[in-house]
Amino acid sequence: MTPLDTTELIRMLQAAARDEHAAIIQYLRHAYLMGEGELAGEIEGIAREEMRHFWILSRWIVRLGGDTDTDRGFTDLAGDAVPDWMGRDVAAEDRAIAMYEEYLTRIEDPDLRDDIAYILADERRHRDDFAHFVEKTEQEPPGEADEPAAPLAAIDREALDWGVQHEYGALLQYLVHSFEMMDLDEEVSSQLLMQAINEMQHMGWFGEELAESGLEMPLTHPPLELPAAPTDKLQVNIRQEQETAAQYARYLPQIADPGVKGVLDDARGQELYHEALFKRLLKRVETSHPEPPPASVPAPTSKVWTIGTLKKKE
Ligand SMILES: [Fe+2]
Ligand SMILES: [Fe+2]
Ligand SMILES: [Fe+2]
Ligand SMILES: [Fe+2]
Known part of the structure; x- marks a missing residue:
């Protein structure tokens, strides 16, 4: 295994953050298209967890000295029926799972590994949830079409x-x-x-x-x-x-x-x-x-520390 340098690690985390951003928007869009209801509420809950993932990954990027990435990755906007949307959300989770599994074979920092493993466990649960939503919505008889507003x-x-x-x-x-x-x-x-x-x-x-x-x-x-x-x-x-x-x-x-x-x-x-x-x-x-005073203005309390003054403090 080739050790990861920080630049490469930041690049990987930025790619993941872009995908989390995409997941937030993809799932919110599906929830909003479905309108009010239990299933829409559950999907909105999953989108909130993706927000947390985005937050965790971005914090690592900042900590490692990288730039926050606010671009959005691939967002699947296709499909015209609920089971189809849910199937596309399963696919998005599958992509995330494969990415994080691969990351775990390369990342060595134990704290970052913990965070990635936590996110990965969420994605596996999300995948099962969406797969269940596919089944559930496929079995449902097509309801009365809403009165067109x-x-x-x-x-x-x-x-x-x-x-x-x-x-x-x-x-x-x-x-x-x-x-x-x-x-x-x-x-x-x-x-x-x-x-x-x-x-x-x-x-x-x-x-x-x-x-x-x-x-x-x-x-x-x-x-x-x-x-x-x-x-x-x-x-x-x-x-x-x-x-x-x-x-x-x-x-x-x-x-x-x-x-x-x-x-x-x-x-x-x-x-x-x-x-x-x-x-x-x-x-x-x-x-x-x-806020620190601007560099051109000398700070009023500035003191010159010498070996002597430091020694007196001891
Ligand atoms: Fe607002
Ligand atoms: Fe996620
Ligand atoms: Fe506001
Ligand atoms: Fe997820």
């Missing part, structure tokens, strides 16, 4: 499209900020992770509204803002929450469909909560981890 007004569709894309961006951005801030402040990191999950729910509300009217949800997001400084991270998030809440407020009086209006208003309320929460977190980071 009235076509959405153009502005309703525009608002939902805008919303899905911005929620997707927020979800990804907060995930990245979360694992990048883990070493600095666990409280801030876990709050960011929780709000990433909350944005995923918003994406679901909007995606389901689109699916009810037979429309696809867009699977692109605006460019992510990933500044290095912790306070800058929180500041861009605060600004984005303000902009998103304001955009939803602009759409609201124009929306025709009461269901669309309801989810848009609920999301707007939660964005305002996020804004207030991020302001609180910003204060916390500013007080506990003040």
Whole structure:
């Protein structure tokens, strides 16, 4: 076995992170297309576990000195019936299982091996779950076809499209900020992770509204803002929450469909909560981890340590 160098290891972890990202989106799309129900809920739960995998792998990448990869790998968007989608999800899990099994033959770091083995066990369980969902949905008699929903007004569709894309961006951005801030402040990191999950729910509300009217949800997001400084991270998030809440407020009086209006208003309320929460977190980071003064300005407490002063301390 040739030993892995760090560059190669980072490259492998980045490939895995791209696939986890793809799994999140593939499964969420299937759950939203299915609408509300027990099975959709279970699939959304699996997507949340893929989010955790993405988080774990990305944290390793950062720790090893690599760059976070927010590109999405192959996402299977084909198929037009539930058993077919579930079969494609089995195939995605099979690909993940084969990849992680291969990684375990090459990776030596015991802590990383533990994390990969944990993820691999999840993927094997997911595979069985999806295989079971194929059987279950194949046996089900085709239910009464849903009443086709009235076509959405153009502005309703525009608002939902805008919303899905911005929620997707927020979800990804907060995930990245979360694992990048883990070493600095666990409280801030876990709050960011929780709000990433909350944005995923918003994406679901909007995606389901689109699916009810037979429309696809867009699977692109605006460019992510990933500044290095912790306070800058929180500041861009605060600004984005303000902009998103304001955009939803602009759409609201124009929306025709009461269901669309309801989810848009609920999301707007939660964005305002996020804004207030991020302001609180910003204060916390500013007080506990003040930014170092710019290099050109001498720090007021700077002292020159000499052997003599060090010796006096002993
Ligand atoms: Fe995964
Ligand atoms: Fe999985
Ligand atoms: Fe949101
Ligand atoms: Fe938000």
